[in-house]
Amino acid sequence: MPVVVSTTGARLSVRDSGGDGTPIVFLSGGPGMPDYLGEIAELVPGRRVVTYDQRGTGGSTVTDGDYSTGAHVADLEQLREHLGVEQLHLFGHSWGGMLAQLYATAHLGSVASLFLCSPTPGVGDDWVAMERDVMAYSKKRCSSGAFAMMGLRSLLGRILRVGQRSLQKMYAQVWLNYQNPDSALPADRSLLAGIGQQTTFATRASAASLPTDFLDAVLPQATFPFFVMFGENDIYGEHTQLVVERYPDATVEFWPECGHLPWLDVPARFENQLRSFYEVNGYS
Template sequence: MGADEVVTAEDGTRLWATRGGEGAPVVCCHGGPGLWDFLGDLAGLLADRATVYRWDQRGCGRSQRRGPYSVARSVADLDAVRRHFGLERMALLGHSYGAQLALQYALDHPERVSALVYVSGSGIDARDTWRSAYHRNLRANLGADVDRWEALGDREQRTEAEIREWCVLQWSADYADREKAREQAEESATPWFGVNFACNATVNADVNRTSGTPELLAACQELEVPVLIVHGAEDIRPDWALDSLEQALPRVSRTLLDGAGHLPWVERPHAFRAVVGDFLARELPFHGR
């Protein structure tokens, strides 16, 4: 991928970004909130079909540790990334919370978005409609590690090594192949940039306030941007949580990838590349070689 770049947000906050590949612009939004961009392998799968832009959200990873934190602030920062790279319009690809961020940007600025790839998101209903199923699935996948995960999570004071261990355990539940899950979670935590828990709590509260509202539903019903929903069949976040989003969007297609959990490009790279690449080639004004 390309060299590191510094994007300056409207309030002067410095955001890390990079780009690579060839073709129409696709800007990625990583999950979290409070984490960092871990979409390098995903970007590599699309590098011969698109110019892929990645960035660390405010307060996260290689970006400046500085608030304020909110979905609206993240939308403005994403627009700063767009302006920095001189993009008039762009496709967006968001993963997990990043899918919600990308969707919100498209709702706020549809004229600047050519297409949206919504990967492993959780839909637009209130979060309490699916969270209990998520927690059951999480504990089931953790198996014998659940006691250690709970013990680390309950500690008031944790070292950075203990925080990383807790994250690796939790992230291991996100993979369909249980034999490889711990190894894959370790890879996603390397390099380790630390978790911004203040960002996580504040932005999640922001998301909770808007999820399931009539206003969000109505806005999605008016969105004319083409959307591809991609979800792993074995994601511990239930696929049915996406039904309301699919039903609300006027221009939408949906793909469920068997044998994949929350990071489908890791476990089903060829299938992921095919479905996302075909969608981008169909919907974008031009594409790579």
């Protein structure tokens, strides 16, 4: 059962398997989507795994109106304190991969390892360019009518009350676009129901407002285990090279026959990679 962890300005819905060792905290994407990585966390049995709904999504609420990247980083740091541990293994997917990068930049000594799965590549101007190209990716992945509806629903998503339903429909199409088209599975209804309207737009604006070189100084010097993977058909396209160039000492792989959701596109390879990473770099 989830527990509520109070942080500065938020009440987070957290699921902690308990147990010994340094916990693996799973960070889902969006921004604005609730946790959808619970099933992935179960792929590393016997480990202490933690998932949570980021502020303003799912069962988590915001009390101070702050949806900035700094607030998300502060939530994660206060979650670490709540767990009573000195370090965290971080698994981050998409925007969750960006959150992991931001957290490690601010709290490098609190990170035991990073597993970045199709992480958002950059902030500032890089974020703006990335969003533009991701939209172009979606345009190629669905019909012209479906793409037009995505744009309309994104605009309607900013309106109170009606916006939540519009965002749910937009994200439902996005979830399909981001998989291999011949095997795409629809998003779970409970996932769509937990989408955070304000988090979706305010956190994106905050990431775009950061200096473009914000990630370039601290994290590239990390000495902990650092693995990054992208699908060869990933939504980020050429922007993936930003990660390759920023982290020359990280292990970076590009997987064939794979899009943005590798656990759905290539489940066997994904499970093997996840388990081997945490078995090798596991626990004290």
